[in-house]
Amino acid sequence: MKNTARQNGHFCGAVVVDPAWVVTAAHCVATAISSGEGYTLAPADPEKLQVLTGTNVLSRGGSVRQISRIILHPEFRIVNQQVPTNDIALLKISDAPNLTPLPIASADQAETMLADGEGVRIFGWGTALFGPNNPVSNTLLYTFVDVIGRSKCNTNAIFDAAVTDTMFCAGLGYSDSCQGDSGGPAVGYANGVPYLLGLVSWGVGCVNRGFPGVYTNVTKFNGWINAIINNRY
Ligand code: ARG
Secondary structure, three states, rough: OOEEEOOOEEEEOEEEEEEEEEEEEEHHOEEEEEEEOOOEEOOOHHHHHEEEOOOOOOOOOEEEEEEEEEOOOOEEEOOOOOEEEEEOEEEEEOOOOOOOOOOEEHHHHHHOOOOOOOOOEEEEEOOOOOOOOOOEEEEEEEEEEEEEHHHHHHHOOOOOOOOOOOOEEEOOOOOOOOOOOOEEEEEEOOOOOOOOEEEEEEOOOEOOOEEEEEEEEEHHHHHHHHHOOOOOO
8 A cells, every 4th residue: 555645655565355355454444533631543635545456566666555444453453452352444446447356265164274373474565574664565565473372462471461363373483474465364274265354563673583463353354344245335
């Protein structure tokens, strides 16, 4: 995704789930609006964002698409000022949408594909290092990470119960997603066919020996996604 307000640059990934819709992390497309003592999270201005499709290279090829709607998950929250929860949003592509979707895994498939030790493939144009001013990658990068089961990921030494059942952990210390990868896919394969399982959501630094990456479990939101795409919302 591109953001006109931020130097016309790449800032997050997204995944096509319907000819006219992409899914991304809600924290990529939300703005905090202060209200009283706290704040509420509202969708960003869709006119300031675009989606680049059809190329693996940011600087070349593909098409830049306008967005007509941003729908945050109604239960998207930032818990304890740092953990995005229900970190998922849908974006509607406005002009002549004819995108080729990546199928989302069913809840049953996800059960098997997200068991402790299973491998998932992650993709993104994010930075190679954690830090304030690192460049994003011009070419799409990918790597494989192993799922860390929720009970292990929630131990005191790791995320101390912060990982809910709509998230999963993957990649501990050898490979990871990083800044600018948020909203991009974690994919599982069944007989060589790719299925969407997760979205890059949060972590502690990148490739941190003590902490895996945390992903939104998209398969927990199949009902919500279908309701919006099929116009029942
Ligand atoms: N929040 C980051 C982003 O906006 C993604 C962080 C993922 N971190 C990790 N260590 N896996 O792109």
